[in-house]
Amino acid sequence: MNILRKEVLAQDIVRFAVAAPQVAAKAEPGHFVIVRHKEMGERIPLTIADFDAEAGTITLVCHGIGRSTREINELNEADAFLDVLGPLGEPYPVRHEGTVVCVSGGLGVAPMYPKAKALAAKGNKIIHLQGAQRKELLIMTQEMEAISEQSAYSTDDGSLGRRGFVTDLLREVLAGEDVDEVIAIGPLPMMAAAVDVAAEHGVSSVVSLNTLMVDGTGMCGGCRVTVDGQTKFCCVDGPAFDGSAVDFKEILKRQPFYRDMERKSLHRCRLEEVG
Amino acid sequence: MAPRQEMNKLPKGARTGFDEVALGYTWEQARAEAERCLQCRSPQCSKGCPVGVDIPAFLQAIVHGNIGRAYQILQDQNRLPAICGRVCPQETQCEGRCILAKKGEPVAVGALERYCADWARQHYNGTLNRADSGQAKAGQKAAVVGSGPAGLTAAADLAVAGLEVTLFEALHAAGGVLRYGIPEFRLPKDIVDYEIGQIRDLGVSIQPNYLIGKTLDIPDLFSQGYGAVFIGAGAGLPNFLGLEGENLNGVYSANEFLTRVNLMKAFRFPEYDTPIRVGKRVAVIGAGNVAMDAARTAVRLGASEVSIVYRRSRAEMPARLEEIVNAEEEGIRFQLLTNPLEVLGDENYQVQGLRCQRMQLGEPDGSGRRRPQPIPDSAFVLEVDTVVVAVGQGPNPILIRSNPNLQLDARGYIEVDPDTLMTNIPGVFAAGDIVTGAATVIAAMGEGRRAARSILEYLDCSS
Ligand SMILES: Cc1cc2nc3c(=O)[nH]c(=O)nc-3n(C[C@H](O)[C@H](O)[C@H](O)COP(=O)(O)OP(=O)(O)OC[C@H]3O[C@@H](n4cnc5c(N)ncnc54)[C@H](O)[C@@H]3O)c2cc1C
Ligand SMILES: Cc1cc2nc3c(=O)[nH]c(=O)nc-3n(C[C@H](O)[C@H](O)[C@H](O)COP(=O)(O)OP(=O)(O)OC[C@H]3O[C@@H](n4cnc5c(N)ncnc54)[C@H](O)[C@@H]3O)c2cc1C
Ligand code: SF4
Ligand code: SF4
Ligand code: FES
Numbered sequence: 001m002n003i004l005r006k007e008v009l010a011q012d013i014v015r016f017a018v019a020a021p022q023v024a025a026k027a028e029p030g031h032f033v034i035v036r037h038k039e040m041g042e043r044i045p046l047t048i049a050d051f052d053a054e055a056g057t058i059t060l061v062c063h064g065i066g067r068s069t070r071e072i073n074e075l076n077e078a079d080a081f082l083d084v085l086g087p088l089g090e091p092y093p094v095r096h097e098g099t100v101v102c103v104s105g106g107l108g109v110a111p112m113y114p115k116a117k118a119l120a121a122k123g124n125k126i127i128h129l130q131g132a133q134r135k136e137l138l139i140m141t142q143e144m145e146a147i148s149e150q151s152a153y154s155t156d157d158g159s160l161g162r163r164g165f166v167t168d169l170l171r172e173v174l175a176g177e178d179v180d181e182v183i184a185i186g187p188l189p190m191m192a193a194a195v196d197v198a199a200e201h202g203v204s205s206v207v208s209l210n211t212l213m214v215d216g217t218g219m220c221g222g223c224r225v226t227v228d229g230q231t232k233f234c235c236v237d238g239p240a241f242d243g244s245a246v247d248f249k250e251i252l253k254r255q256p257f258y259r260d261m262e263r264k265s266l267h268r269c270r271l272e273e274v275g
Numbered sequence: 276m277a278p279r280q281e282m283n284k285l286p287k288g289a290r291t292g293f294d295e296v297a298l299g300y301t302w303e304q305a306r307a308e309a310e311r312c313l314q315c316r317s318p319q320c321s322k323g324c325p326v327g328v329d330i331p332a333f334l335q336a337i338v339h340g341n342i343g344r345a346y347q348i349l350q351d352q353n354r355l356p357a358i359c360g361r362v363c364p365q366e367t368q369c370e371g372r373c374i375l376a377k378k379g380e381p382v383a384v385g386a387l388e389r390y391c392a393d394w395a396r397q398h399y400n401g402t403l404n405r406a407d408s409g410q411a412k413a414g415q416k417a418a419v420v421g422s423g424p425a426g427l428t429a430a431a432d433l434a435v436a437g438l439e440v441t442l443f444e445a446l447h448a449a450g451g452v453l454r455y456g457i458p459e460f461r462l463p464k465d466i467v468d469y470e471i472g473q474i475r476d477l478g479v480s481i482q483p484n485y486l487i488g489k490t491l492d493i494p495d496l497f498s499q500g501y502g503a504v505f506i507g508a509g510a511g512l513p514n515f516l517g518l519e520g521e522n523l524n525g526v527y528s529a530n531e532f533l534t535r536v537n538l539m540k541a542f543r544f545p546e547y548d549t550p551i552r553v554g555k556r557v558a559v560i561g562a563g564n565v566a567m568d569a570a571r572t573a574v575r576l577g578a579s580e581v582s583i584v585y586r587r588s589r590a591e592m593p594a595r596l597e598e599i600v601n602a603e604e605e606g607i608r609f610q611l612l613t614n615p616l617e618v619l620g621d622e623n624y625q626v627q628g629l630r631c632q633r634m635q636l637g638e639p640d641g642s643g644r645r646r647p648q649p650i651p652d653s654a655f656v657l658e659v660d661t662v663v664v665a666v667g668q669g670p671n672p673i674l675i676r677s678n679p680n681l682q683l684d685a686r687g688y689i690e691v692d693p694d695t696l697m698t699n700i701p702g703v704f705a706a707g708d709i710v711t712g713a714a715t716v717i718a719a720m721g722e723g724r725r726a727a728r729s730i731l732e733y734l735d736c737s738s
Pocket of ligand 5: 212213214215216217218219220221222223224233234235236
């Protein structure tokens with residue numbers, strides 16, 4: 001579980017290469033791990049953003065948004081994670097679809113990359129659309145461009161590519177191209193919008209959900225989501241689901257459940273940083 | 276005949292934290308209680324114990340003042356005596372069969388077992404008996420999946436027989452339900468740590484963070500040289516009721532609620548990072564031990580009003596009487612003959628209430644219990660902001676899904692040969708809740724032990 005390489009990709013976004021041979025040996029696109037970085041820490045799910053079975057490593061990209069993810073991002077080379085459990089979740093079924101549009105928002109490009117890479121290796125044509133708040137937050141563009149036939153970007157402030165939402169780019173692509181599948185990974189509102197845009201064009205879509213989780217083994221039910229009117233456990237049935245079947249409204253409402261308490265925890269963590 | 280010794284308990288007013296409620300016997304109490312045993316020639320009590328503890332022998336050792344000896348006798352059959360002394364449903368096991376039970380006052384076997392184990396832990400840091408019972412050849416290996424009571428017992432027995440045993444556990448800490456389910460105030464985690472440590476000392480290698488079916492699969496274990504695999508994966512999948520509103524914010528499965536508190540220590544948030552949110556008014560749906568644990572935990576987390584909501588009557592409540600009494604003492608209300616219909620929420624998807632319906636008992640159903648029937652026009656709203664669903668568990672899905680050739684029974688549990696406990700896959704054995712459905716710690720241990728015996732036979736190293 002040693003950290004072999006650390007690389008700051010953007011503000012608060014860090015990429016780690018972690019020695020985890022058992023996990024790397026079984027990893028497939030779509031899998032994630034649950035890590036703990038210290039004894040009193042939370043169990044934090046992170047997507048396997050790349051893996052190398054031979055070298056025995058996995059790549060994690062972590063966005064420091066709360067106490068635990070910020071503390072993780074302070075780990076350095078030669079530090080280690082206390083626990084790495086995985087690979088978890090159902091792998092994404094990599095098939096020959098034809099043309100696949102990969103729509104990534106913010107950090108969503110990290111979980112997108114292994115899927116896109118595997119799809120490209122199967123001979124699919126990848127159209128890569130990526131959006132972020134601003135230019136500096138457009139991460140992993142080189143990796144994505146290397147496997148895509150076509151790439152386009154959007155930023156909220158217009159600092160790179162189109163000003164606006166990445167779903168605007170999607171709408172244009174779908175108007176002009178015959179597309180077989182859309183994969184959308186990013187913030188919930190972005191995924192919900194991408195699913196709608198794809199559906200308007202009669203194209204099926206896949207999304208990857210990042211619910212709250214505790215164990216990641218199907219034991220607690222804290223990760224439940226409604227898909228096709230049925231309760232599913234994101235950690236064992238997902239995290240990827242057919243976008244049009246997901247009840248996004250419910251997930252959006254469940255996400256902030258712990259927000260007040262997380263602020264308290266983060267506040268304490270900052271106090272500790274200061275004193 | 277002297278009356279049965281009552282165990283001291285933490286006074287009601289002092290039960291605000293997670294300190295253990297039952298306080299155990301003093302030496303005088305322990306001796307007086309052990310002296311009540313009639314030393315029956317053919318003791319029925321031991322037949323009621325799934326691991327076959329020699330009860331009259333350990334009681335006699337207590338009477339003679341030789342607690343170390345008593346502990347050894349316990350250990351011969353039971354590797355988790357401090358745990359079992361606390362959580363066994365003795366009234367239906369050993370004590371239920373005690374000859375004195377007929378007069379309503381069986382010998383308090385459980386409390387005495389606890390006494391000896393606690394004494395040994397404090398006084399001589401007793402190590403487990405290592406008497407080699409088998410003839411394993413050098414380098415023979417067995418793998419155990421899941422570190423609940425079934426897996427721990429099987430692993431210990433296999434190690435004592437000389438096998439190299441590796442115990443794979445999905446979570447970051449071993450113990451299964453003992454770790455994540457049963458709360459601190461009933462089973463302190465340092466006792467769980469201690470007894471698991473003793474099993475580790477037998478030579479069992481405990482590997483956390485291994486989810487078998489994902490990190491490694493059963494065929495991988497065989498190709499790594501394990502001659503047999505024992506599955507004790509438990510019944511960890513929480514059931515929900517399918518109620519409208521069950522996914523609102525503030526609805527927990529009992530597993531999530533208890534795991535956050537026990538495994539992740541949310542009761543010490545923000546010292547520990549994992550949060551738990553308990554409102555002021557909590558409804559716990561269900562009336563088994565799990566429901567009592569959740570309700571009593573909610574009280575300790577600061578809820579001012581906690582209700583058990585159960586559709587049958589008091590007589591049918593599956594929880595142990597002792598736990599029901601504890602719950603009552605701690606101010607938990609019982610909404611009996613009450614059937615939940617719908618969880619109500621506000622515009623932020625936050626729980627606001629539980630709509631329920633009053634029930635009455637009708638004719639007996641298939642299980643022999645009188646079937647509850649709704650009373651017309653009796654719907655009402657219980658005003659709560661948190662709902663905990665404690666209506667049972669199903670088989671943990673991961674291992675089963677990744678081994679589609681593993682034969683299951685009609686309810687989805689692993690099917691085994693009733694004599695050998697072997698599954699349809701040669702060399703793969705299973706026991707505990709993953710075979711029987713949710714049962715008890717001691718039943719899982721008894722079956723784990725039986726499986727270990729047949730694994731030794733299968734590997735040709737039984738004595
Ligand atoms: C399958 C899966 C894969 C994931 N992959 C990655 C990844 O590769 N990289 C990465 O950086 N993160 C990933 N996440 C999300 C990550 O696990 C959470 O950001 C992390 O748990 C937050 O912990 P924290 O203590 O730092 O923040 P907290 O203090 O818990 O949260 C800070 C704020 O973010 C909100 N929040 C918490 N969890 C989530 C969430 N899951 N989604 C959206 N908002 C949330 C909180 O309500 C709060 O407002 C993934 C989640 C899942 C379930
Ligand atoms: C809240 C609660 C209170 C209870 N109170 C009592 C009580 O007072 N008295 C009593 O006798 N019984 C009680 N029980 C029931 C008792 O705890 C169980 O019957 C018993 O623990 C079952 O033991 P087991 O070994 O079969 O499984 P478990 O204890 O469930 O352990 C299974 C273990 O296997 C692990 N696992 C699962 N799948 C995998 C995999 N694929 N790879 C690796 N590891 C895996 C799990 O993480 C878990 O640690 C209670 C149960 C609960 C939930
Ligand atoms: S292990 Fe349980 S059932 Fe057996 S004697 Fe002890 S308390 Fe009784
Ligand atoms: S049945 Fe009761 S009295 Fe008889 S030996 Fe057992 S514990 Fe003692
Ligand atoms: S995270 Fe606990 S069941 Fe999915």
